[in-house]
Amino acid sequence: MTKKSVAEVQAFADEAAPTFDPAALEAQDEVDTRVALRNTALGEISGDVDAVRSRAPRLKIVYGVGKLSEKFNPGDLVLDNDCFLVKKGEPLVVIPLKCGVYWKEYLSREDFTNGKIPATYPDEATVIKQGGTTRWANNVGPTFSLAMNIQMLIRRPEAITSYLFGVELPDGHVYAPAEIDVDKSAYNSVGPVLRNASKLSLHKLGLTAGVFEFATKSTVSKTGNATIIPTIKLVGFNSEEVVAQVAELCGQ
Numbered sequence: 001m002t003k004k005s006v007a008e009v010q011a012f013a014d015e016a017a018p019t020f021d022p023a024a025l026e027a028q029d030e031v032d033t034r035v036a037l038r039n040t041a042l043g044e045i046s047g048d049v050d051a052v053r054s055r056a057p058r059l060k061i062v063y064g065v066g067k068l069s070e071k072f073n074p075g076d077l078v079l080d081n082d083c084f085l086v087k088k089g090e091p092l093v094v095i096p097l098k099c100g101v102y103w104k105e106y107l108s109r110e111d112f113t114n115g116k117i118p119a120t121y122p123d124e125a126t127v128i129k130q131g132g133t134t135r136w137a138n139n140v141g142p143t144f145s146l147a148m149n150i151q152m153l154i155r156r157p158e159a160i161t162s163y164l165f166g167v168e169l170p171d172g173h174v175y176a177p178a179e180i181d182v183d184k185s186a187y188n189s190v191g192p193v194l195r196n197a198s199k200l201s202l203h204k205l206g207l208t209a210g211v212f213e214f215a216t217k218s219t220v221s222k223t224g225n226a227t228i229i230p231t232i233k234l235v236g237f238n239s240e241e242v243v244a245q246v247a248e249l250c251g252q
Helices: 003-014 022-037 109-113 124-129 184-199 240-249
Strands: 059-061 077-079 083-086 092-105 144-155 174-183 210-220 226-237
Touching (some): 092 184, 144 184, 184 226
Antiparallel strands (some): 059 077, 077 083, 210 226
16 A cells, blocks of 8 residues: 555545445446456456566475474475475476575574564675675674575476466476575575576576576584575576577566
């Protein structure tokens, strides 16, 4: 709800209740409907659809805590909070679209519990300018670490039925757009692999030419705690037709 609409609602509440006119309300609804549906074909959405902000569903890793752990098992990969994809150790086939590296603030357990949102900056210079640190100094750890936003297409696993999968590619498979952010040990596991692939095997055609497997596994942190981290590896290459179709879908 915008600030304007909030003000309008408050003004309405402060005034005496207006006279309810069903006929006028019905007439207004009819006019609005005619305008909205004037050039709409059956089964389509028309109008200023580009003004509607949309975001790819989030790919999430289930840990031992949190709301997702109430319905799923640690290590499961879930799309859009409720679409189970695969369990720990089972790979998803993905096509990376874009990967953005940035710096993300470390949060203490207290900050996390209190719902603090970590600061993020695009580069190390900005972190330093804002008073943050990125390296150990005098036995004091950094306050920021590298993170990565990964936008991808996920191939629909067998036996999975979901409206989220609707992108058909020339390889004969159906995909869903998705994105995930990784930081700390998750970034250390995934980030370098994607970076090396983009600099070596895929340096000419780009990441969309690669077929990757994305999965999760159990590991032990430096503090001795068991945790779940993602893994990714290059397992094949897409055809020129697939790469071209993906570029077209992304508006390039």
